[in-house]
Amino acid sequence: MKTSYRSTITLLICWGILFLPWMPFASAQEQPPSGFEQWTPDSLKHFDQKMHADAVQDPHHFAVEQLADYPHENFLLVHRESDGQVEWHETQVDVFFVLSGSATLLLGGTMSGAETVGPHEKRNGTITGGVRRKLSAGDVVRIPPRVPHQILLGDSHEFNYFVVKIKGY
Numbered sequence: 001m002k003t004s005y006r007s008t009i010t011l012l013i014c015w016g017i018l019f020l021p022w023m024p025f026a027s028a029q030e031q032p033p034s035g036f037e038q039w040t041p042d043s044l045k046h047f048d049q050k051m052h053a054d055a056v057q058d059p060h061h062f063a064v065e066q067l068a069d070y071p072h073e074n075f076l077l078v079h080r081e082s083d084g085q086v087e088w089h090e091t092q093v094d095v096f097f098v099l100s101g102s103a104t105l106l107l108g109g110t111m112s113g114a115e116t117v118g119p120h121e122k123r124n125g126t127i128t129g130g131v132r133r134k135l136s137a138g139d140v141v142r143i144p145p146r147v148p149h150q151i152l153l154g155d156s157h158e159f160n161y162f163v164v165k166i167k168g169y
Contacts, residue, residue, distance in 0.1 A: 037068050037075065039162070044077060044099070051079035052158075060085060074165040081158050084151035086111060086127055090120035093166040094143040101159035102136045104152040111148035135159075145169040 047065050054063035061082035067075040080103070088111055096105075109130030114122040127148050135141065135151075143149050153159055 035070065039067060039075075044162075047077055048079075051077070052081075055079050055081045055158075072167050074163075074167065076163040076165065077160075078163055079158065079160050080151060080153060083153055085123045086114060086125050086148055086150045088114060088122040088148045089145055089165075091145055091167065091169050092120070093145055093169060094149070095164040095166065096135070096139075096141045096143070097162040097164075098135050098137050098139040099160040099162060100137050101153075102134065102156050103159040104154060105133045105135050105141060105143075105149060106130050106152055107133070107143060107147055107149040109148065114148075135161075 051063040051065065055061050061080065062084065063079045065077040067077055069075075106127055107130055109127045111122065111125055111127055113125035115124050117123045127150060130148070132152075133141065151159060
């Protein structure tokens with residue numbers, strides 16, 4: 001069936017009248033809501049070299065980058081090149097997203113010899129008892145408040161993870 005030039009123009013005009021009002025909405029770039037954050041593997045990768053250099057200089061062979069701090073949560077990128085200190089948070093939950101490497105998480109048990117390093121925070125000392133969980137890339141763990149925990153690298157050379165600290169418990 002042949003379509004005349006005039007019919008084609010009429011059809012295009014009708015389609016334009018129907019859909020033109022919607023075009024600004026379809027093509028406009030909306031701004032995300034205030035407080036929205038997105039971290040991609042590529043955006044986090046640019047921290048690698050700096051964090052390795054920072055860990056070499058740190059007595060605990062540890063580096064941390066604070067990515068965002070909100071009233072109820074804090075977002076951190078962590079790089080370890082040796083065992084971590086024992087930690088205990090009275091009012092925060094830790095959620096770890098393992099990015100690379102492997103380690104053992106020692107948690108629970110009894111914490112002794114710890115020092116108060118800030119409000120509601122203790123570090124150092126040792127954990128007696130507790131349980132051990134192997135952590136590898138892709139794992140996600142949640143550590144409740146008031147639970148002592150420690151990252152142990154064992155034979156691993158480095159361990160990288162994304163931490164969400166949920167405040168206010």
